[in-house]
Amino acid sequence: MTAETRPVDHVIAAIRAFLGDRITTNIAMREQHSRGEDTTTPVLPDAVAFAETTEEVSQILALCHRHGVPVVAFGAGTSLEGHVTPVRAGISLDLSRMTAILDVSPDDMDCLVEPGVTRHQLNDHLRDQGLFFPVDPGSHCTIGGMCATRASGTNAVRYGTIRENVMGLEVVLADGRVINTGSRTRKAANGYDLTRLMIGSEGTLGIITKIRLRLHGIPEATSAAVVQFPEMRGCVESVIQVMQLGVPVARIELLDEVQMACCIAHSKLDNLEALPTLFLEFHGSEAGVAEQAETVKAVVTEMGGLGFAWAADSETRNKLWTARHNAYWAAIASQPGSRGVTTDVCVPISRLADALLGAKEDIEASGLSAPMVGHVGDGNFHTVILVGQDDPAALERAWELDRKIVARALALGGTCSGEHGVGLGKREFLEQEHGMEALAVMQSIKAALDPKGILNPGKMFRN
Amino acid sequence: MTAETRPVDHVIAAIRAFLGDRITTNIAMREQHSRGEDTTTPVLPDAVAFAETTEEVSQILALCHRHGVPVVAFGAGTSLEGHVTPVRAGISLDLSRMTAILDVSPDDMDCLVEPGVTRHQLNDHLRDQGLFFPVDPGSHCTIGGMCATRASGTNAVRYGTIRENVMGLEVVLADGRVINTGSRTRKAANGYDLTRLMIGSEGTLGIITKIRLRLHGIPEATSAAVVQFPEMRGCVESVIQVMQLGVPVARIELLDEVQMACCIAHSKLDNLEALPTLFLEFHGSEAGVAEQAETVKAVVTEMGGLGFAWAADSETRNKLWTARHNAYWAAIASQPGSRGVTTDVCVPISRLADALLGAKEDIEASGLSAPMVGHVGDGNFHTVILVGQDDPAALERAWELDRKIVARALALGGTCSGEHGVGLGKREFLEQEHGMEALAVMQSIKAALDPKGILNPGKMFRN
Structure with a gap:
């Protein structure tokens, strides 16, 4: 078969008819879309298409569906689990130019955005209206990507994950049909929950083209604190x-002594030491925030915490949370030229000590360097296992360590992924976690919605 | 075809082999399972089967699947939308004997229950452990039924609906296979959200046989109040x-002057008048509760509220909330011998005044009596349109009024059902609300999971 007769070439030509130079086979652009921030083997898509409207996405999918060409949605490319790697080539459908904030309703505390809007862009836009969008993965990711991977972040312990903060979606189906899911009401009992089905479906059931988000009022008072521990x-x-007492903390983040050493170096946290540390934030009224902080202070004092350092002014707070959000990059920077294999287990809160201390023992035994950081109020923590760029043996040891940490979390009633998703990296654990029959149900839904298997093939399921 | 050769008779005989006298064709029992608390035309099931284990449910479904016999799950029979009416006869599968509370974990604030457990039974069981389950429809419904209909109630404004309070399910599929969905963690990004797909699927995708629920700590302080308004x-x-200010009220319920007259008579609320009224409850610390109440007091005073009557002691509070939960029965009792057609619209909070005052005008114009009560913090309110038991003309006028109220809610960006579900009564609105394509997606999922269409056929979809 010559290159000209391949279905994908036909599709590329047909897309070019309406996208013009917004579809490209340029090698640099294809390389940029060959994987995310992960350690998967890069795969070049046949072309990269930059869609700017729902109609364009619909036309592209209809064409790909007709010709059986794979389509992988691409946002900011920050996936840590291989979601955007086009393992079967085809079209990398880049939505990062769909950045319109279509409406904001302060009265109903919601907004409608396109999938390429980033959380930073949205919060900058909202600030003057006294509103904010709380879901904050540690990267410059897009809202579309966050929906697709069921993302969360540091605020989820109080405000929920993206799952709880999306009211409805516009989705283009595999064959190009466009549906709207959900409603603008706070609750509804009006048919199958297609919104939640799409959230976390990782581009395998449809392409999200609009998102209605729930917003929150900027709290009257905010305070943050840092507590370090000798062990x-x-x-x-x-x-x-703190969690069992039901304190409504806005953020409660743990960094181990290895991660703290990285953050101190990377983010100049000169007043802190390389010790196990909690970063905390409280939202509420002035009195409410003070009350929460008092309760937490009593707990950490009893548990041997070394003081309770306030980050009272917003500048100090911003420095603290910027350091936290840059933890991954601080870890990477601690071993120049390395990449990170990121674990993402989540366990019931009562098993957190077992999961976390066990993971630290596993890291110790592995001989690898793996800073640890976590959204611990949700029972979720990450290790960033550092490996050299060109060290396949170390990469294999890193995956081995990942498997050990996941196995322990599953044995403790946990999950392989709290927030990064399945992609390529966590497929092997799904069967163990859900069982064969539940996985078969997921696959029957996939077959019903994408009968030709063109949407992000090879992800989530192994077969 | 003689009665003996019908597939259903074969199935009944096969079920009798392992259920014994827990499957019955007794006419009184079939009548009891011929509809819920609604005004749908009763239909007799061919038999009523009382399952006591997952294994029995699985065997029954496998048999019904093989022979194409309809199965309608039945809990407490409190549906207001015809969910339990076996419109195509078959087996009414009664789960009300599956009442085990299998475990309670105070450390993880969750529990595992069978579907026949009622919310009252669960809360009685939990009380000594300082925990409670917040979702509280106004009836003695079962947890299984609440999951199937995506129920909520008075606490949803603070604690969310059943959707936010279910962590995972055990579900028997149409062909008898058993799956487990979800996880025990607070969040997970580990595959399609089958839990949320089953919640609100109204017995059309599977039969729920176990439910893991999120629990909440009984708040340190609780206070309630009543405010009446001249208009x-x-x-x-x-x-x-109050909602736009972000006050975290635990409950904020509205009763109109007609409903108040019913409640005063039925529940002896002698100190209150037949005026538009708010019932409020605040949860939190002592200081937090006082702060919330102060904010609300300032709002209602500005809006012309006639004082702010505290229900400080738990006895007064219980009387108040029992009256609220009995509002439906109070409405029915106001016209002895009547039945109620219940509307259940929900709108974005900014449109609540338009929806509610418009509905009152529609009621006025209809000449019917329809007390109004609502979970207004969520934008959700009900009218109980009273019609005589044997008055088909009045019933038709009631449905006409229902359609008008729903049409206005939809035009305001709302939904036909906030919490009662679709069943038979709201099918006609789904297409308008979701669009043909989204409805087609729901139906393709239905076809994938229940290819023979044996699970609660005729519900949710018109075809």
């Missing part, structure tokens, strides 16, 4: 107790 | 403002 157990036991 | 506008505008 990890007191640190993690503090988290468990 | 409805101030009452509903107060609600909108």
